[in-house]
Amino acid sequence: MSQTTTATVKRVNRTSYPKKKIKLYEDLQTLAKSYNVIALSKMTKVRSAQLMSIRKKFRNEIKIITIKNKVAQRSFEKIFNDVKGLEFLNKELEGQCALMFTNINPFKLNLTFDKNKIFLAAKGGDIAPNDLVIPAGNTGINPGPVLSEFKESKVPTKIDQGTIWVSKDTVVAKTGDSISQKLAALLSKLDIKPIEAGIAVNYAIAEGLEFKEKDLKIILQDYIQEIVKSYQEALTLSVEAVYFNKESLPLILLKAKQQAISLSTESGYLSPDTTELVIAKANSIADNLSRQLESRGYKANN
Numbered sequence: 001m002s003q004t005t006t007a008t009v010k011r012v013n014r015t016s017y018p019k020k021k022i023k024l025y026e027d028l029q030t031l032a033k034s035y036n037v038i039a040l041s042k043m044t045k046v047r048s049a050q051l052m053s054i055r056k057k058f059r060n061e062i063k064i065i066t067i068k069n070k071v072a073q074r075s076f077e078k079i080f081n082d083v084k085g086l087e088f089l090n091k092e093l094e095g096q097c098a099l100m101f102t103n104i105n106p107f108k109l110n111l112t113f114d115k116n117k118i119f120l121a122a123k124g125g126d127i128a129p130n131d132l133v134i135p136a137g138n139t140g141i142n143p144g145p146v147l148s149e150f151k152e153s154k155v156p157t158k159i160d161q162g163t164i165w166v167s168k169d170t171v172v173a174k175t176g177d178s179i180s181q182k183l184a185a186l187l188s189k190l191d192i193k194p195i196e197a198g199i200a201v202n203y204a205i206a207e208g209l210e211f212k213e214k215d216l217k218i219i220l221q222d223y224i225q226e227i228v229k230s231y232q233e234a235l236t237l238s239v240e241a242v243y244f245n246k247e248s249l250p251l252i253l254l255k256a257k258q259q260a261i262s263l264s265t266e267s268g269y270l271s272p273d274t275t276e277l278v279i280a281k282a283n284s285i286a287d288n289l290s291r292q293l294e295s296r297g298y299k300a301n302n
Contacts, residue, residue, distance in 0.1 A: 027065070037105065121184070131174055134192070265278055
């Protein structure tokens, strides 16, 4: 086939390809080359309103694109040599996915999303993330057909001052239970939003390194406690080894002073810091000797 014929075929193929997919194909290559981190999020449990909120909040820091997996894979195949790690990312593109392009490191990115989780109203079929409780008190709802919904969920109620009151705190679903459509509707009427929602970083590449979801899970409080523990152990070691630094010097001097006072007291050496301690020790020894003599029948002359 001649070069002219080949070029013609390419033009025909490109022309017949949907413009939207062509743009996605090209944009993905540009973005992959422009940012240090590419993160993948599975979107099966993410609602569109939530995604829009995240996009708006982080529009200057994170570029979020919902993708067609095949288009993304073919696009990235062309730049494997330019962006390290894309071959790993391509293998993770399954199901409904979104890609995030950013210069924020993957750990901070995951923590950022954890801090921006929201609570949504339950839908029929959602799984209770914890025990769901309808609290006692005034619901503000007027009596009517809704009373049967409370009864069906075994929530005790009473009518007071023209509104429905819940008589006591009532667990309507246990952790892991499937929430029925009727219960979801009742919770919505009570403005109870039990479903925690947020974008998760399921996979990421940064400077050729790959990070899986379990690698990115950091419990910040545990991490802080580990740092504090390490600091305290390092400080203790510095004091014991008499290694001088800004933090250990005051403690080393204090320890040296305490040891010097203890040694002076034991040896009976009098100084402004030890006189009272030496006298107190001498009195204690004298009292002990006196008790021993008395136990043997000797009595001190007054």
